[in-house]
Structures are given as C-alpha cells and as structure tokens.
Amino acid sequence: MSTLSAINPSTILILGATGKTGRRVTALLGSAARPASRSSDTKFDWSVPATWEPAVTGTTAVYVVPPDNPAVLAEFVPLAVKAGVTRLVLLSMRGAPDDDPSEAAVKNSGVDWTVLRPTWFMQNFDEDLFAEPVRHGELAVPAGQGLHPFIDVVDIAEVAVVALTEDGHAGKTYELSGAEPLSFAEMLARIVAVTGKPVVYSDVEPDEFAGSLRGLGYPDEIADLVTMLLVRIRTGEEAHLSDGVQRVLGREPRTFADYLGSSSFA
Missing domain, CATH: 3.90.25.10 (UDP-galactose 4-epimerase, domain 1)
Structure with missing residues (x-):
C-alpha cells in the first residue's frame, strides 16, 4: 500500500491551494488533500481568523504558504496544533534568515516541521x-x-508532498x-x-x-x-546551486x- 493510499481523505490542509505550488501539491495528493483558499470550497483567508478553525479541523498536516504578516501565522499555528495537526510544511524562500519569523512560527510549534527554501x-x-x-x-x-x-514549481510540490506524507523529514530545512x-x-x-x-x-x-x-x-x-x-x-x-531536490527526491x-x-x- 502506498503512503498516499494509506492517508485518510482530506486530512492534509493545503493553504494557498489556488497558487502556483498549492494547486500542484493538491493535485499530487489527490483525495488526501483539503484545498483551502478564499475561492475554494474550503474557505481560508488569513485576514478572516473565523475561517481558520473550520478549515483545519479534522486534518493532521498542513502545507503552509505564509501570509505577508508573520504575526498572523504565529496566531494560526497554535490553533492548528490544538485542532490535532502534527506536521507542518512551510514554503519559505532562499535567503531567509535562520530567525525568520514565519519559519520560527512553525519551528516553535511543538510538532513535526519541515521548511522549504526554494x-x-x-x-x-x-x-x-x-x-x-x-x-x-x-x-x-x-x-x-x-x-x-x-x-520548476513541480519540483517544489513533489518535495512538499514527500515531507507531508513520509517520515524522516521532521526538523529539516531544505534549500531547493x-x-x-x-x-x-x-x-x-x-x-x-x-x-x-x-x-x-x-x-x-x-x-x-x-x-x-x-x-x-x-x-x-x-x-x-x-x-x-x-x-x-x-x-x-x-x-549557487542547492541540493534539496536531490536529497528528497533522489533525482536531479x-x-x-x-x-x-x-x-x-x-
């Protein structure tokens, strides 16, 4: 049985699900994904905190495309953990400092986290x-x-899916x-x-x-x-080149x- 087929439907929340990476992560996850955005069936809006809990309830992992304001993410993460989320995969960016506030929000969550820096x-x-x-x-x-x-954002999406569904990536920051x-x-x-x-x-x-x-x-x-x-x-x-794609996917x-x-x- 594959990793994805063993995951219950709609248990991985995909934030920014209509964006470049989010919609590709959603497609790769299939029924395991719960796509969320302002225009998705599952509504999620960083500026409307009332949408957060309904979107995250019943999920165990979240693909996080962060808001512009890191303080908002710092408010969302504890709510997600309280709702039962045990894994967070954050889309960051190359050059982000190690004390980046968005990265800090997931690293200090108390649950498994992975940071992607493409x-x-x-x-x-x-x-x-x-x-x-x-x-x-x-x-x-x-x-x-x-x-x-x-x-290519397809590479980012594939790395994200591995981090969301497979063990061995907790506490890792991947430069892509x-x-x-x-x-x-x-x-x-x-x-x-x-x-x-x-x-x-x-x-x-x-x-x-x-x-x-x-x-x-x-x-x-x-x-x-x-x-x-x-x-x-x-x-x-x-x-300079980075080797995160090779490390996670085993290919160039x-x-x-x-x-x-x-x-x-x-």
Missing part, C-alpha cells in the same frame, strides 16, 4: 510577476547579467534550486526560441523597479523585498527546457 520560480515567466511583460515583449528588472538557478544558473537574458532567449515572439530584456535601476511594483498595487514591503531579491541576483549572490531538478516544454509557451 529559489525563484520558473513559472513566474508565464503565470505571475514576469508573465505580462513577457507577453508584451519587454521584461525590465534590476538583475543585470547575474545568474540564478530558477526552480533548479539544475542550472541562468541569466534573465538567457532565459528570455530560450523562451523566444520556443514561441518565436521577441522579448527584450532591460536592466533597470532598483528604485525604478520598486516604483513600478508600487504602481501595480504591491505594498511597499513586498515591492522592496522583491527588488532586494533581484538585486541579489545582479550582484552574483544567488548563482527539472531544467528550464523541461519547464518550457510543459508551460503555456509550448
């Missing part, structure tokens, strides 16, 4: 932040010619990256080779980029965080070519 997502090019500029033919970010090993460090110019060139539609890459100043995010409605703290992470790519701090991460072949660009 690099930037390949799917940002066709599903999120970079998708609209790419469609319009120009992507302007403050990353220079810096290299970064973007990761893709297979190869690439520049934005290189990645866009590969997208153009698939689509045949030209996309220009422009390196812009950090203040200009942060201002453009604010103009799109991003809160100041998120605009500043995203800009800082891109500047880290520009300065060469983000080019998916490549950018793999992503392109399964993306909306194909």
Whole structure:
C-alpha cells in the first residue's frame, strides 16, 4: 500500500491551494488533500481568523504558504496544533534568515516541521510577476547579467508532498534550486526560441523597479523585498546551486527546457 493510499481523505490542509505550488501539491495528493483558499470550497483567508478553525479541523498536516504578516501565522499555528495537526510544511524562500519569523512560527510549534527554501520560480515567466511583460515583449528588472538557478514549481510540490506524507523529514530545512544558473537574458532567449515572439530584456535601476511594483498595487514591503531579491541576483549572490531536490527526491531538478516544454509557451 502506498503512503498516499494509506492517508485518510482530506486530512492534509493545503493553504494557498489556488497558487502556483498549492494547486500542484493538491493535485499530487489527490483525495488526501483539503484545498483551502478564499475561492475554494474550503474557505481560508488569513485576514478572516473565523475561517481558520473550520478549515483545519479534522486534518493532521498542513502545507503552509505564509501570509505577508508573520504575526498572523504565529496566531494560526497554535490553533492548528490544538485542532490535532502534527506536521507542518512551510514554503519559505532562499535567503531567509535562520530567525525568520514565519519559519520560527512553525519551528516553535511543538510538532513535526519541515521548511522549504526554494529559489525563484520558473513559472513566474508565464503565470505571475514576469508573465505580462513577457507577453508584451519587454521584461525590465534590476538583475543585470547575474545568474540564478530558477526552480520548476513541480519540483517544489513533489518535495512538499514527500515531507507531508513520509517520515524522516521532521526538523529539516531544505534549500531547493533548479539544475542550472541562468541569466534573465538567457532565459528570455530560450523562451523566444520556443514561441518565436521577441522579448527584450532591460536592466533597470532598483528604485525604478520598486516604483513600478508600487504602481501595480504591491505594498511597499513586498515591492522592496522583491527588488532586494533581484538585486541579489545582479550582484552574483544567488548563482549557487542547492541540493534539496536531490536529497528528497533522489533525482536531479527539472531544467528550464523541461519547464518550457510543459508551460503555456509550448
């Protein structure tokens, strides 16, 4: 009997279930998943605490896509543990400090926890932040010619499912990256080779980029965080590979070519 088939239906709560990682974790878990978001059948809204307990009741594990405000997560975790949750898997990010408050909330929960620290997502090019500029033919970010090993979110989802359903991952922090460090110019060139539609890459100043995010409605703290992470790519701090995918899944991460072949660009 497989691990998943031994899990009772709907016992793993998936927060952010309509997001890039959440919906893929949900699909991989099948009937074991209880997908929750503001638009799911199971309602969950970080800004509405009354939705928390009904969503988590009857579950034993939670895939946590954290809110922008870590204090809110710190309020949710004890409620989840009291409801019977014994395992938490947190989606964090590369570069998060060891005293990151969201990570601290799950590490101090008193139950099994696993933290995932992935690099930037390949799917940002066709599903999120970079998708609209790419469609319009120009992507302007403050990353220079810096290299970064973007990761396919399918790899993140598969790692999350293992951590949620199998033993041996409690108390572990997994640094996750893709297979190869690439520049934005290189990645866009590969997208153009698939689509045949030209996309220009422009390196812009950090203040200009942060201002453009604010103009799109991003809160100041998120605009500043995203800009800082891109500047880290520009300065060469983000080019290194991580081995978390190999450690958990026993295989190499998916490549950018793999992503392109399964993306909306194909």
